[in-house]
Amino acid sequence: MDRLGQQLKFTPFDRVLVSLIAIFVLIKLALMTQTGLLDDEAYYWVWGHRPQLAYFDHPALGAWFIGVTRLIFGEGILGARMSALISFAGTSYLLWLFAHRMRPEAPLRAFLVAEIVLLASPTFFAWTTIVYFDHLLILLCLAAIYNYGRYLDAPQDGEANISALYWAAFYLGLAALTKYSALFVGLGFALAILLTPAYWSRLLRPHLYLAALLALVMQAPTLIWNMQNDFASFSFHLYDRHSGPWWQSYAAHYFIRYFLYTFILFSPFLALSLFRVRLIRTENQFTRTLAWLLLFVGGTTMAFLLSMVMTVSSHWYWTDLAYLGLIVLAPVLMGSGWLLWAHISLGLVAAILVTINYSILPLAALFGVHDVETGKTFGWDQVVRTVEAAEDQYRADFIGTSRFKTVAQLNYHAKRQDIYELSPQPSQFDFWQDLNALAGQNGLVLHDEQANIEKLTGQFEQIQLVDEIIIERYGYPIYRYQLYFGTNYQPQED
Structure with a gap:
């Protein structure tokens, strides 16, 4: 009990972080309840009324989730957006689990830093507020990464270790039932295994293959729907939405725009924290193992998307799984210095402006700019x-x-x-x-x-x-x- 009290002891710095987190949450609730649905949100709200195995644009889990919250909370804005709030609560809990393993002697500070960095990133603030399916993707991918980290951190295949592997596969399967980009977590984990000699002995046992099979079997609803509809969803994402194969031509301005959007809208200070990666070497074994796994998850995501955005116009937020690793590692990479405070300041201003923009008046109108979105x-x-x-x-x-x-x-x-x-x-x-x-x-x-x-x-x-x-x-x-x-x-x- 004394140890738990020490772990949860608030310092003045911690109290400041708690106050800032409370401010961000209040802004989040205002944005969630006082602004109209974006057109994509309304599109997914319609899906929630018509449950099926999958949909043309995405797999089905996000729409099923909206359908459940709609039945519980009604047809208004709470029913439409409550799934994002639930996902945010789950994401916060996972950040606590990460913090407890990364900094077992002082998990409270580590959690508060990760939580405030998540909320102060303009994109993650939005994605945990509105009902684009990224809110659920973030939650489930974090759950998969946490359990993959537990599996890789254990020295051998013990019972708890194997359990973590199967839980990771289960959460990955759910994430892939939310958005196809969850594939990058699976690919990143596979690369971490294949490129790390210390893990090769695990390839001789059946559990890795059985866990992968579990994640694949869970995709049956998506596969069945596509088989019934001439693989319409797969064809749309790989070919039709790009007016041809995405690898067909090169356009430098797509790459430049994509890079700038990701750098600014996830937060330049979050991106700059990557240059402090050397600090990982002084952390405990779990943190080093986790950073190694996140390197492959983020690297796989970025390698694919950067190759694609050189040829077609792409959305900046498709990179969210790459930046998610920086949120998890924020207690190490951000610390408590100027980088953290610059990130918080930018995020607070962005959150206030976004809320005003969508609830009171499109701010671009003040400058004579027509903001259709x-x-x-x-x-x-x-x-x-x-x-x-x-x-x-x-x-x-x-x-x-x-x-x-x-x-x-x-x-x-x-x-x-x-x-x-x-x-x-x-x-x-x-x-x-x-x-x-x-x-x-x-x-x-x-x-x-x-x-x-x-x-x-x-x-x-x-x-x-x-x-x-x-x-x-x-x-x-x-x-x-x-x-x-x-x-x-x-x-x-x-």
């Missing part, structure tokens, strides 16, 4: 009123949109599931809706300014603009929709 989260009460009034006035047989994410947002805010996605862009809606059933009917089309209405006009005998919806905040126009009425709809042939 933020603007489309505002004004949906106005959009729903206008669409429903026009539906009654024109006696429309159906309502459609010119962009698949607009369908999702209209579904969420109108609390209905009978909106159609009419654009030729492939999406999950293509597997649910039968546009041929609408042939000959008259419909309203909500046109999003990010879409191309010209691709839809030929599908109606006549189509006319009936209303324009200008979304404003404090006198600033921030987004625009157009509402069309079309007669005698005829879906295009695939």
Whole structure:
């Protein structure tokens, strides 16, 4: 008991960190509850209403999770986003487990540093708040890495050691049921085994292979769905979304933009902490083993993504598993000096600005910049009123949109599931809706300014603009929709 009291003893520095963590959590709750769903979040919210083995864009676990929280917490913002808050709590607990093994004599300080570094990274702050499936990917990959670390740290295959291996495989299997990028954790672990002679004796025993088989068998829902749908999801990620193979051509500006985005939005100070990696050598065996494993996980992730971003435009957050290792090792790499405080300061400013940006006014509007990504989260009460009034006035047989994410947002805010996605862009809606059933009917089309209405006009005998919806905040126009009425709809042939 005395030892536990010593481990949990708060110093003035610890109290400052706790206060800062509380501030970040309060901002997180404000962002979670006071801002509208992003279009991707609304898209996944629709998935939560329609559970199936997998989906066109992702495996199914994240959508199942949303479905459960929706049933428990209702159809509002809490039901839509509560899964991210639960994942954040689980991630925090795992950071405590890491801290307890990395710094067994002073785990509290190590945990507080890792927690504040997680919250102060702009991307990780967002990913543990909004319902992109990365919140669950982070939680499950951390659980897998923690147990892989326990397995590698043990000198031989003892009972507890083997248990950790199978738990790691189980969590990895769940992570891969969330996003395909979980594969990098498995590849990183395999490379750590293959390139470390001290681990080669384990290759002679069956457990590594049985654990890998467990993770693979758990992918049955994704594999079955793809087999039933001509491998549509695999084809989309490897080929279709890139307008061809991602390895086909080279574009330097893609690489430069990707590098700058990751450096800034994960935090430049988090990236700079990597230059302090030499400090790992003075840590205990578990920390050194963990750092070795994270080197392969992060290196595999970066090697693949950097090769891809040289040829196609990619999202910066696809690198989150590489930066995740720096969060785990933050108690060593960040320490308590200027690097930590610079990181916290940047993160606090970013968290406040993001919350203002999405709950009050898109800040870009103050500088005359049209921020479509933020603007489309505002004004949906106005959009729903206008669409429903026009539906009654024109006696429309159906309502459609010119962009698949607009369908999702209209579904969420109108609390209905009978909106159609009419654009030729492939999406999950293509597997649910039968546009041929609408042939000959008259419909309203909500046109999003990010879409191309010209691709839809030929599908109606006549189509006319009936209303324009200008979304404003404090006198600033921030987004625009157009509402069309079309007669005698005829879906295009695939």
